[in-house]
Amino acid sequence: xxxxxxxxxxxxxxAMLVMTACHRTPTRHPGEEYLKAVDFQxxxxxxxxxxxxxxxxxxxxxxxxxxxxxxxxxxxxxLKSQYNRAGYFEADVQGRVERKADAATVIYQIQExxxxxxxxxxxxxxxxVPIAKVRKQVKLAEGAPFNYEIYDAAxxxxxxxxxxxxxxxxxxxxxxxxxxxxxxxxxxxxxxxxPKCKFGTVKINGVDGDLAxxxxxxxxxxxxxxxxxxxVAATQRELYGIGRxxxxxxxxxxxxxxxxxxxxxxxxxxxxxxxLGGGFGLDPLSLEVRGRAGYEVSGxxxxxxxxxxxxxxxYAYLRDGSGYEPRMRAVSRFERQDLLLTYAVGTVEVxxxxxxxxxxxxxxxxxxxxxxxxxxxxxxxxxxxxLIHRYTFRRPSPLIDAMLQQQIGIDKxxxxxxxxxxxxxxxxxxxxxxxxxxxxxxxxxxxxPYAGGKYAYAQVEPEVRGYVPLGPxxxxxxxxxxxxxxxxxxxxxxxxxxxxxxxxxxxxxxxxSVTGTVNGSTITVPYGxxxxxxxxxxxxxxxxxxxxxxxxGVVFLDSGDVTESAxxxxxxxxxxxxxxxxxxxxxxxxxxxxxxxxxxxTGPDDPSPGSKFAFHLSLGEAF
Numbered sequence: 239x240x241x242x243x244x245x246x247x248x249x250x251x252x253a254m255l256v257m258t259a260c261h262r263t264p265t266r267h268p269g270e271e272y273l274k275a276v277d278f279q280x281x282x283x284x285x286x287x288x289x290x291x292x293x294x295x296x297x298x299x300x301x302x303x304x305x306x307x308x309x310x311x312x313x314x315x316x317l318k319s320q321y322n323r324a325g326y327f328e329a330d331v332q333g334r335v336e337r338k339a340d341a342a343t344v345i346y347q348i349q350e351x352x353x354x355x356x357x358x359x360x361x362x363x364x365x366x367v368p369i370a371k372v373r374k375q376v377k378l379a380e381g382a383p384f385n386y387e388i389y390d391a392a393x394x395x396x397x398x399x400x401x402x403x404x405x406x407x408x409x410x411x412x413x414x415x416x417x418x419x420x421x422x423x424x425x426x427x428x429x430x431x432x433p434k435c436k437f438g439t440v441k442i443n444g445v446d447g448d449l450a451x452x453x454x455x456x457x458x459x460x461x462x463x464x465x466x467x468x469x470v471a472a473t474q475r476e477l478y479g480i481g482r483x484x485x486x487x488x489x490x491x492x493x494x495x496x497x498x499x500x501x502x503x504x505x506x507x508x509x510x511x512x513x514l515g516g517g518f519g520l521d522p523l524s525l526e527v528r529g530r531a532g533y534e535v536s537g538x539x540x541x542x543x544x545x546x547x548x549x550x551x552x553y554a555y556l557r558d559g560s561g562y563e564p565r566m567r568a569v570s571r572f573e574r575q576d577l578l579l580t581y582a583v584g585t586v587e588v589x590x591x592x593x594x595x596x597x598x599x600x601x602x603x604x605x606x607x608x609x610x611x612x613x614x615x616x617x618x619x620x621x622x623x624x625l626i627h628r629y630t631f632r633r634p635s636p637l638i639d640a641m642l643q644q645q646i647g648i649d650k651x652x653x654x655x656x657x658x659x660x661x662x663x664x665x666x667x668x669x670x671x672x673x674x675x676x677x678x679x680x681x682x683x684x685x686x687p688y689a690g691g692k693y694a695y696a697q698v699e700p701e702v703r704g705y706v707p708l709g710p711x712x713x714x715x716x717x718x719x720x721x722x723x724x725x726x727x728x729x730x731x732x733x734x735x736x737x738x739x740x741x742x743x744x745x746x747x748x749x750x751s752v753t754g755t756v757n758g759s760t761i762t763v764p765y766g767x768x769x770x771x772x773x774x775x776x777x778x779x780x781x782x783x784x785x786x787x788x789x790x791g792v793v794f795l796d797s798g799d800v801t802e803s804a805x806x807x808x809x810x811x812x813x814x815x816x817x818x819x820x821x822x823x824x825x826x827x828x829x830x831x832x833x834x835x836x837x838x839x840t841g842p843d844d845p846s847p848g849s850k851f852a853f854h855l856s857l858g859e860a861f
Contacts, residue, residue, distance in 0.1 A: 271304040274341035280348040284324065292316055295344060305335055305342050317346060325354040325384030325423055327416035354384045354416055354423040362429035367403045372396050376425070384423035389414065400429055404464040406490060406498045407432035435465040438499040445504055448541040453477060453502060455580045465498050480575060482506060482536055509536045526554040542575040563594035582611040597638050597765045598648050600729060602629035617665055623658040626690055629729055635763045637754045646765050647728045654727050655691030658683045666705060670827055671859065673712050677703040695724035703861055712778040716861040720770035721804035731766025732800050737854035738861065739772055740798040741834035742815020747846040749800045762846060769804035771812060773797045774861060784822060792819040796834065813839045827857050
């Protein structure tokens with residue numbers, strides 16, 4: 239749920255770098271031949287662009303050089319090979335050069351022929367490995383058009399199926415023979431499984447003491463277990479998950495016997511790290527510039543400890559003319575791995591916030607304790623925690639009168655103490671760009687005098703997300719609910735709207751609010767509520783590549799509401815918005831632009847009155 243005390247949940251767009259390649263036309267002298275174009279004739283199944291991209295002549299075309307006859311011949315063979323890999327074994331390519339004055343055009347005449355169909359033969363499998371299990375990994379159905387890339391990618395996977403069954407020394411002879419008479423690509427997968435193996439002894443190199451014990455505790459296999467590549471890969475993931483190693487190698491020792499001894503070699507990462515960064519966030523209401531500075535030391539004071547300092551200053555310019563807002567969050571955090579149990583993490587955190595918002599400015603210290611552990615699977619986690627903070631409130635908006643200040647609790651200092659519990663199940667195939675899977679979370683908070691606070695309340699926050707691919711399109715959906723019962727601390731109030739919420743609204747503007755005139759301008763000031771519903775459905779689809787980075791699009795339907803109390807929520811009175819977006823998948827995650835249009839509840843008594851459009855520029859998917 240979006241609460242204004244956690245502004246960093248929306249990841250800002252750190253940088254949108256638009257690189258323009260400057261091309262200077264080469265200087266040519268009269269009489270100097272140059273390559274004007276490469277022309278393809280007769281191709282129907284492969285586009286001109288895809289054919290041209292793989293040619294050496296592409297460079298000559300870009301540079302304006304004359305075509306080399308040898309390269310014309312070599313590229314003709316490349317084109318024929320490209321067709322063969324796509325299953326066109328009968329393809330014929332003939333190249334020639336046509337000249338007009340200084341300009342030369344290379345023409346490739348292509349006869350594609352008929353595409354071969356796939357036939358797969360599997361031999362040599364051990365009796366305890368079902369042939370259907372291996373065949374399933376070759377993503378080419380019987381009789382389907384042949385594709386070399388799919389076949390080539392399957393070779394490692396099908397060998398892994400046999401090795402996971404215990405045949406550590408298995409070998410695979412994979413080959414394709416094209417039968418021109420029957421237009422068939424005959425794939426033969428011939429296995430030499432060798433003996434069925436078991437794991438033997440395990441040697442750990444690179445660390446000792448507590449870290450060596452941690453490595454041993456995270457081994458996903460034991461001496462005597464049936465050999466499995468999957469267990470080796472899982473061990474490597476678990477060791478990287480400690481966050482203390484720059485390299486991890488889990489390798490079998492040389493030999494062909496039935497007992498496979500293993501060596502685990504790790505290298506510790508740098509113990510001291512300094513991070514500096516910055517970025518900006520942009521929406522119709524504000525432009526926010528953000529900075530970040532951090533220091534982290536691992537293995538201090540003991541091997542399993544980590545100490546972190548994180549400083550996040552920000553400065554926001556409000557477009558309604560009300561001025562600038564400083565924001566600051568400073569946190570120091572202490573973590574201990576494997577506290578009491580393997581994989582369990584204990585944390586102690588203290589910090590200070592100075593956060594200016596539309597309705598008021600809050601400032602003060604906070605502290606948290608946390609304990610996270612697995613529930614039998616790396617995909618299911620349990621969190622137990624305690625928080626306490628004391629905030630004071632300054633500079634209330636002129637629209638927040640004394641009565642409303644008292645109603646929302648900013649007329650006095652706020653002391654909140656609460657216990658927190660959460661269970662999280664993450665079954666997605668990828669946390670950054672999921673295509674398949676489910677994510678679910680349930681968070682519960684209880685506050686009161688018994689926790690050291692002055693507010694007695696209970697807070698419930700369930701959330702579920704789902705992802706289903708249909709060809710290249712991914713359908714995604716999310717539903718969130720939040721409710722506070724009893725006292726409602728000002729800093730726990732809900733706000734919705736923004737790049738990770740209802741995208742028909744700007745950040746935090748879907749909320750109970752007050753509208754009025756300040757300095758001659760009509761503005762709306764949100765102050766939050768005690769009930770929240772937030773849902774989204776969207777379809778994500780590929781468009782093209784930009785500088786080898788995938789560019790995708792999205793269409794979405796968002797709905798939601800935030801009300802004064804949880805009892806006032808109604809699924810029949812939600813705010814709806816439709817929209818379009820673009821996603822550029824960069825090395826630091828998807829750079830995202832979304833435009834939302836509200837289709838109902840835009841009257842003077844509704845949230846963010848009169849506003850129908852909202853745009854969002856950020857990093858990461860909406861959910």
